[in-house]
Structure formats: C-alpha cells, structure tokens
Amino acid sequence: MPDENYRPLFFHRVLITIDEDDRPSTARAFRFALTTARDYGAELGIASVLESDDISIYESLMPDKVHEKRQELQDVVKDYAAKAKEFGVENVRPIVAEGGDVDDVILQQIIPDFQPDLVVCGADVDFASHGHPGAIGLRLARKSDVSVIVIR
Amino acid sequence: MPDENYRPLFFHRVLITIDEDDRPSTARAFRFALTTARDYGAELGIASVLESDDISIYESLMPDKVHEKRQELQDVVKDYAAKAKEFGVENVRPIVAEGGDVDDVILQQIIPDFQPDLVVCGADVDFASHGHPGAIGLRLARKSDVSVIVIR
Numbered sequence: 001m002p003d004e005n006y007r008p009l010f011f012h013r014v015l016i017t018i019d020e021d022d023r024p025s026t027a028r029a030f031r032f033a034l035t036t037a038r039d040y041g042a043e044l045g046i047a048s049v050l051e052s053d054d055i056s057i058y059e060s061l062m063p064d065k066v067h068e069k070r071q072e073l074q075d076v077v078k079d080y081a082a083k084a085k086e087f088g089v090e091n092v093r094p095i096v097a098e099g100g101d102v103d104d105v106i107l108q109q110i111i112p113d114f115q116p117d118l119v120v121c122g123a124d125v126d127f128a129s130h131g132h133p134g135a136i137g138l139r140l141a142r143k144s145d146v147s148v149i150v151i152r
Numbered sequence: 153m154p155d156e157n158y159r160p161l162f163f164h165r166v167l168i169t170i171d172e173d174d175r176p177s178t179a180r181a182f183r184f185a186l187t188t189a190r191d192y193g194a195e196l197g198i199a200s201v202l203e204s205d206d207i208s209i210y211e212s213l214m215p216d217k218v219h220e221k222r223q224e225l226q227d228v229v230k231d232y233a234a235k236a237k238e239f240g241v242e243n244v245r246p247i248v249a250e251g252g253d254v255d256d257v258i259l260q261q262i263i264p265d266f267q268p269d270l271v272v273c274g275a276d277v278d279f280a281s282h283g284h285p286g287a288i289g290l291r292l293a294r295k296s297d298v299s300v301i302v303i304r
Contacts (some may be wrong), residue, residue, distance in 0.1 A: 006182070006238075009187050030160060083158060141293045149300070149301040150300050152295060
C-alpha cells in the first residue's frame with residue numbers, strides 16, 4: 001500500500017500486570033497477551049507488585065514473613081511465565097516489584113524498565129481493596145504514555 | 153495445552169471510532185485496527201459521530217446544510233472503509249451516527265448495534281472541544297462493557 005500511514009501496526013514488547021488472585025479478567029487478559037505475543041513474536045513481560053499494604057506492620061518486623069510473601073509472589077509470576085512458554089511465547093520476562101503504591105510502581109519502575117509498547121490489563125484487576133478504588137487498567141490507560149488494552 | 157484457560161484469545165468484531173480531523177493517534181489506531189482485523193479475520197466497524205454541537209442553530213434551520221455535513225462525514229468514513237479493504241480487511245462496515253453526546257451515541261447506539269468485542273481508540277481523539285474534555289477512548293474504557301484498546 002503506498003500510503004505509509006497504513007503500514008501494519010502491532011506490538012513488540014507486551015507487558016501484562018497480573019493479580020495474585022485469580023480473577024476472571026486476569027485469565028482473559030493473560031490469554032490475549034499470550035496470543036498477541038506469540039503471533040507477532042513480541043517479548044512478554046509478566047509483572048506483579050508486592051504492595052507494602054499487603055504486609056502488616058507486625059509482619060514487617062519479621063524478615064522471614066516478608067521474604068515468604070515475596071517468594072510466594074515470585075512463584076505466582078514464574079508459574080505464569082512457564083505457562084507462557086508452554087503456550088509458545090519465546091521471549092518471556094517475569095517481573096516482581098515492590099512499593100507503596102501499585103500504580104506508581106508500575107508507572108515509575110516497571111514501565112520505564114521493561115519499556116513496553118502495550119500494557120495489557122484485566123478490567124477487574126484492582127490489586128486488592130486498598131489504595132485507589134476501581135480497576136488499575138483504567139488508571140494505567142489514563143496515566144501511562146504507552147498503549148493500554150483493558151480486557152473484559 | 154490442557155488448561156482451557158489458555159486457549160488463544162483474539163477479537164472477532166473490532167470497532168474503531170474515528171475523528172473527522174486527522175489526529176496522529178487516529179492514524180495509529182486505524183493501523184492497529186486494520187492489522188488485527190486482517191490477521192484474525194475480524195469484521196471491522198468504522199464509526200464516526202455527527203454531533204449536534206457540530207451544527208450551529210443557524211445551520212440547523214437549513215436542511216441542506218445539515219445534509220451537507222452528514223454527507224461529508226459519510227464520505228470520510230467511506231474513505232476509511234475503502235482503505236481498510238485495500239489493506240486486506242475483508243469484512244468492513246462504515247457506520248455514521250448522530251446525536252447530542254458522542255459518548256452516549258457510541259455506548260447506546262453504535263456498540264449495541266455493531267456488538268464489537270473490541271473497541272479501538274486513539275488516545276487523543278476527543279471529538280473536537282465540546283462536551284466532555286479529554287480523550288473519548290479513556291471514557292469508553294471506563295464506561296463500556298467490552299474490551300477497549302487506547303492507542304498512543
């Protein structure tokens with residue numbers, strides 16, 4: 001096609017943010033991320049965030065407890081990464097980050113580090129009930145400077 | 153793969169909302185919509201809205217003027233539809249709707265009629281300066297009950 005506006009547009013670095021809990025929209029979002037990463041040969045980053053709020057003050061005084069929570073989340077993300085490889089995605093990076101505010105961690109740590117050109121979110125992933133109410137995907141769609149897909 | 157959660161997920165009915173003006177994010181959003189519709193054999197709806205606010209009271213008293221505006225928008229949408237076919241999308245539907253509020257027209261008329269499973273929006277498409285400020289894609293992402301991708 002002569003008009004260079006209409007070259008194909010697809011994504012090369014796809015980031016999916018997952019929730020520890022297995023919400024229905026996470027499964028659908030993961031399936032979309034797998035499909036698009038496999039079919040277009042994109043690198044897939046699978047990220048989750050250990051929120052400070054997930055750790056009680058009592059637990060934070062016990063390094064073993066914090067370590068255990070971190071390990072649990074790493075196992076969840078690794079499990080997703082293994083499933084992605086099994087599905088046929090060649091290039092997968094598991095990402096676990098920590099911080100006080102999940103939006104800030106994703107926008108200020110994970111996105112600048114992984115540099116996705118697409119962020120995939122389930123519509124009802126809100127990272128538990130603390131912090132901002134409502135779905136994180138919608139907030140990322142507003143605040144991020146990369147493309148965002150909210151899967152329902 | 154045995155786990156039925158991880159079947160491929162892609163879209164069968166893709167709706168792109170376009171702005172009459174040729175904003176940079178519309179071109180990118182259109183390229184993504186073309187690519188995904190062609191590669192997965194989806195039907196592509198290309199929609200634009202004639203807002204009542206686009207018609208002055210003076211013009212609204214002259215049926216020819218309104219007819220002319222409607223015709224202009226239909227030509228814009230038809231032109232996009234022709235480009236989509238040229239690109240290789242087999243199933244294309246041009247959609248022009250009218251109403252007082254572009255969000256309401258998309259959510260209450262176009263989406264129920266076309267029944268997309270994905271809505272594609274450019275991040276800076278705000279349908280001129282009246283009505284709600286900010287990008288329509290973000291409002292659709294919040295209000296719609298189908299998946300929405302906001303392209304930047």
